Amino acid sequence: MTKVDVVNIDNLSLVFNTNDGDVHALQDIDFKISKGDFVSLIGPSGCGKTTLLRVIADLQLPTSGSIKVNGKSPERARSERDYGYVFQSPALFPWRTISGNIGMPLEIMGFNKSERKERIEKNLDLVNLLDFKNKFPWQLSGGMQQRASIARALSFDPELLLMDEPFGALDEIVRDHLNEQLLDLWRKTEKTVVFVTHSIPEAVFLSTHIVVMSPRPGKIFDVIESPLSADRNLSIRETPEFLKIAQRVREGLRAGHSYDDEK
């Protein structure tokens, strides 16, 4: 069976014109994401991984090259609501309850009331927050808030989930727990996920493909296809296979000058 390309990027570059001259945020990016993949973009800050995610989401326009999302331009993919986006911070609206927050995109997209209710409950159940549906955001912990924001991104059932360092602000214990839950959710829903992170264990643990990026200019340095089976749990992190991939990611980062001091 040939795999369907969900994202197809060809020779893409993005230059920001700033007062200090041009900044090459992305240069000559070439890569594909197939249906059902879990792809992590990893690299130091300033390597353009978030910018690349924003280009896929049509929140940023590339300077040159081509990009297709589900075979369409990113703008059309966005207007046809092909993807859900999870931001760095949960950004739940404080004046709405948790279910009101999950319902927001559904209201905007014109789902009727009973359909909204059904989808809100289904997705809250998926992230184990059904008991909290009538709470306000400030009554939830940071980890729960981010889970609610994942449920919100999934509420309208997009095929593609774009996640920008969603667990970056959480402590390691909560992050481990959410990583397990996310993997479980990915297996259940069979979504395609693009996940931005700067944690090596997180990238290796979650992904089917790890894209190592290097800074100045933002480039893809290495693409690692993970041999780990989709059915994994946190204890896999002690296995030699896992450590071998982590080692390769770290070497990639080093060779890409990610650990150099900024000049």
Added chain:
Amino acid sequence: MKVLFSGSLIPISTVLIFIFSIWYVGTILLNSPFQKDVYKRKGVENYTYSQLVKDTMSQKRPVLPPPHQVLIELWNSTVNKKITSKRSLVYHAGITLSSTLLGFVIGSLLGIILAVAIVYSRTCDMTLMPWIITSQTIPILAIAPMIIVVLSALGIQGLLPKAFISTYLSFFPVTISMVKGLRSPETIELDMMKTWNANGLQTLLRLRLPSSVPFLFAGMKIGIAAALVGAIIGELPTGAVSGLGARMLQGSYYGQMVQIWSALIFASLIAALLVTMIDVIRLSTLKRFGQLN
């Protein structure tokens, strides 16, 4: 209520005692020249100081009435008068209050509409904003009679011209705070609306307006006090016969300082009441939307 007042009783009474002391000292100083004249005319020569002090407190037309005279006048012109009486402060306050509230409602709506126009259209931002700011630099005392004369020439009389002056003063703080409020959503929130392909109206109704609610109340708190000032000023230049402004004007015609002061204090009590009213609405709104424990 307990939360509002707990712990503030001692500071408030300290300030009150301080104000009353200065007021009484001022009463003695300002009223004694006239009192000495009276003594001279009557040929009273060996008056004691304590008699002088006592007499400055009970003049019929003092330069500065002492607090108790004002309080007695307040009591007499509110509790001891029928509300329908032309000499009842409650009657006059009712007249002023109705144009205050009408002007405030129009002003708040105008402020919200202007703010939406400014935030959504760059042209409006560039063209309206300078004029909105200029409008507030013109002394209201100069423009109030013109508004009333022009409107009465157009056949608009009574409540509405006065209300327009309240509108003129109260739309400004609402506009300024609403512009800030409508622009308060963060980039991440606006990006999120974009990923959902929300249109301008949806973003306004579901993100910008709810985000601006705390700002709106801050603006309305200033706006309602300004509306009251506007209504009083609207009564001054027209020789109005009723309203708190008219009451102050009559007081100054006849040298009735007690009457002016009591109208003044009654007006500030109403202002405090109006601001508190906005605050109560604010608290219950925030509570309803879960932003208050």
